[in-house]
Amino acid sequence: MQPEDEPEATPATVRVLDPDGNIVAEYEGITLQAATDIGGEDEEESS
């Protein structure tokens, strides 16, 4: 019974759409991270 107030409606993705708005290709969003060896957390690396 949690209130639905999280703005999660739009998935964090990068997409290619055709002229009708259909998804041609879809990719995970990207993380621009200053350093991966600080803090100890294993974040997904995208770049």
Place this chain on the structure above:
Amino acid sequence: MAAIENAMISNILNATTPTGASGAPGSFSAVGGTAMKVRLNSTASTASAAGTELTGTGYTAGGTAVPAASTASSGGSSVTLPASSALSWTNSSGGNWSIVSMDLTSSAGTRTWFGNFNGQPISVANGNTFQIAVAAVTIALT
């Protein structure tokens, strides 16, 4: 891999280390300007140089301004963009776009952050739209 442009790395380092007078923190040079922009490239950007910017009808040189303010970082949290609405570019160039990377820049084109897209190079055929959904780009220091 660092995703911050070299001058911005120095800017952050100098403002948070004893590089100022008598060991005080150095000053931060504000990026300034109006709404920041997302620039798309057909090659990878690096800390020292942006990739080759996309061209052709449907893409405006310099990039596209973000639609709204992102939620500010607090307690070390990351910042996401775009806020409130997706960023979209419809390819009307007459040929394919091949999109590899993006840069976040000031309105005047000063680079701050950069990175490659997952799945790059992403091919966008003529007539198709490349879209970055709300919060699809996350920016973090750690």
